[in-house]
Amino acid sequence: MSDNDTTITARRRFLVQGAATAVAAVAGAARAEEASPPGIPDWMKAPGADTGSQPYGTPSRFEAGIIRNVPQGLKQYISASTRTPLQDLDGILTPNGLFYERHHGGIPDIDPACHRLLIHGLVEQPLILTMEDIRRFPSESHIHFLECSGNPGFEAIKGKTASDLVGLVSCAEWTGVRLATVLREAGLKPEAKWVVAEGADAAAMTRSIPIEKCLDDALLVYSQNGERLRPQQGYPLRVFLPGFEGNMSVKWLRRLNVSAEPAYSREETAKYTDLMPDGTARQFTFVMEAKSIITRPSGTQRIGPGFHEITGIAWTGRGRIRAVQVTTDGGKSWREAALQEPVLNRALTRFRLPWTWDGQPTTIASRAIDETGYVQPSFEDLTAVRGLKSFYHNNAVVPWRIAADGEVANGYA
Amino acid sequence: MATRNVRALAAAFCAFGIGGAAHGAERFGIGRPATQAEIAAWNIDIDRDGRKLPAGSGSVAHGRAVFEAQCASCHGRRGEGGTGERLAGGQGTLASTKPLKTVGSFWPYAPTLFDYIRRAMPMNAPQSLSDDDVYAVSGYVLHLNGLAPEDAVFDAHSLSAIRMPNRDGFIPDPRPDVKP
Numbered sequence: 001m002s003d004n005d006t007t008i009t010a011r012r013r014f015l016v017q018g019a020a021t022a023v024a025a026v027a028g029a030a031r032a033e034e035a036s037p038p039g040i041p042d043w044m045k046a047p048g049a050d051t052g053s054q055p056y057g058t059p060s061r062f063e064a065g066i067i068r069n070v071p072q073g074l075k076q077y078i079s080a081s082t083r084t085p086l087q088d089l090d091g092i093l094t095p096n097g098l099f100y101e102r103h104h105g106g107i108p109d110i111d112p113a114c115h116r117l118l119i120h121g122l123v124e125q126p127l128i129l130t131m132e133d134i135r136r137f138p139s140e141s142h143i144h145f146l147e148c149s150g151n152p153g154f155e156a157i158k159g160k161t162a163s164d165l166v167g168l169v170s171c172a173e174w175t176g177v178r179l180a181t182v183l184r185e186a187g188l189k190p191e192a193k194w195v196v197a198e199g200a201d202a203a204a205m206t207r208s209i210p211i212e213k214c215l216d217d218a219l220l221v222y223s224q225n226g227e228r229l230r231p232q233q234g235y236p237l238r239v240f241l242p243g244f245e246g247n248m249s250v251k252w253l254r255r256l257n258v259s260a261e262p263a264y265s266r267e268e269t270a271k272y273t274d275l276m277p278d279g280t281a282r283q284f285t286f287v288m289e290a291k292s293i294i295t296r297p298s299g300t301q302r303i304g305p306g307f308h309e310i311t312g313i314a315w316t317g318r319g320r321i322r323a324v325q326v327t328t329d330g331g332k333s334w335r336e337a338a339l340q341e342p343v344l345n346r347a348l349t350r351f352r353l354p355w356t357w358d359g360q361p362t363t364i365a366s367r368a369i370d371e372t373g374y375v376q377p378s379f380e381d382l383t384a385v386r387g388l389k390s391f392y393h394n395n396a397v398v399p400w401r402i403a404a405d406g407e408v409a410n411g412y413a
Numbered sequence: 414m415a416t417r418n419v420r421a422l423a424a425a426f427c428a429f430g431i432g433g434a435a436h437g438a439e440r441f442g443i444g445r446p447a448t449q450a451e452i453a454a455w456n457i458d459i460d461r462d463g464r465k466l467p468a469g470s471g472s473v474a475h476g477r478a479v480f481e482a483q484c485a486s487c488h489g490r491r492g493e494g495g496t497g498e499r500l501a502g503g504q505g506t507l508a509s510t511k512p513l514k515t516v517g518s519f520w521p522y523a524p525t526l527f528d529y530i531r532r533a534m535p536m537n538a539p540q541s542l543s544d545d546d547v548y549a550v551s552g553y554v555l556h557l558n559g560l561a562p563e564d565a566v567f568d569a570h571s572l573s574a575i576r577m578p579n580r581d582g583f584i585p586d587p588r589p590d591v592k593p
Contacts, residue, residue: 075496076496076536078536079536104533105533105536105539118447118451118452118455119447120447120452120456125446126446126447126452127444127445127446127447128444128445128446128447128451129443129444130444133443133444136441136443137441137443184439184440185439185440185441185443185444187440196458198458202533202536202539203532203533203539204457204532204533204539204540206458206528206532254455255455255456257456257458259458261460261461263458263459263460263528264460264461264521264522264525265525265528265529266520266525266528266529266533269461269520269521269522269525269583270514270516270519270520270525273583275507275512275514276584277508278508279507279508279512279582280507280582280583280584281507281519281582281583281584282583282584282585282586282587282588283583283584283585283586284585284586285586285588286586287586287588289588289589374589375593377591377593381591382591385590385591386590386591389512393588
């Protein structure tokens, strides 16, 4: 399919959907009228669907539009990503079906009964573990965000919605065993400094993890938000490295090679390194720095004059969020937002600020401050140091421009 | 099957019987020992110095044939890119306003080329090339970047001996680097 075909198809889809939406809106208004006092809504006049009619529950059909943000017209979808619809979600936990995706060799379909984890290298006893074995170890659950290193890049930040701009971040409760527990089961030799993790996907995705992280808060995860991992998140087993760039939390984990040096794999030399203006590239840039975004009001939404609650999410790979400041006058002044408890270590934190819009065009934005005192930088300050070609680890403030008609738009575009 | 399980259990008992005593409560006796043959069958990691490169060899000439059959449809006949990434050219552009990151301009270690092609390429059939073919294709990609002559033959020794132009182009993470 050529780009032109894609455009025509998209336009046709838009027209068809637009017409359907208009018809639905008229019908919807009539139905809403009938269901309002003094009318009695239809769904009270007959029993609803049978109990258990959905053995695995799905959202209301009226929420069918709340889906992953799948890019259109890519050259291939084997190594690609989809984004979480941040602007449509509340709280801090991402539903499993809306968790962002980034795959390097497609999504493997793995039978857990056939899956094995091999631990070898600088260990006293190389081991092979089944999934049943792994679930026998003492388990832990922690709520953490996961964010892709390129969320977004530095150039052509043309997206419209909060999801378009920074939808490669999600947050979940992860359950598994500490990586340290499993490594100690094999017995680390004194020379062990790195652990090379490999996925059982068609990319045999490989990243090296420093031993300090492995022995600190790194997890081998088999469940997410209470249920087993989804295939898109590494079923049946993945690494999870709180606060580190997403691609290091290797999915479909099948091998841990304990070594004295990093693998210097393609992913940690040619791919996930940050090119600086002088032509050098930063390597092993693990931590995701403090960041935030207003999710409401946000791009493509429309507001009217009067009261609005500004809300959004903040996170940092260095621990907890200490504060979030919000500007509603284009950066001239900043006010402190309220943080929703619990404010958790390396998790999304929900912030809120009451605001009355006077109907004048303005720009709103948020900036996060974490417990180390680090302040989320402006795009200008960040790119003054790193230039525009480093692609990864853009954690700059995201501005939303509000026009006189209340339309909210990307403040970068 | 049953015999193997019994043997594995016995081995595990020995290993953990001793290890468990030495390391106290840290070990649970979960899992079974992996044999050297099992490790060798799965371990495809190559280090940057090429010490773990396997036996075998391949010529640039053979690499051209493999590349044109297996790689060119995505990466272009001369590695100029297509649905797949650009592989050749770009040397001297990294500090410019239009940096081109290719194998020749950006990749710091030649053995990594073998590691990546063997584990992940071609994208529609990874781990399908023989080690000889991987040496050959690695050599051809180096040739496309002017880093190997047309008559070169690559093996563990000669691939490790290639000094990539951007070998010293990587620096450690200095963040936090932006002050408020």
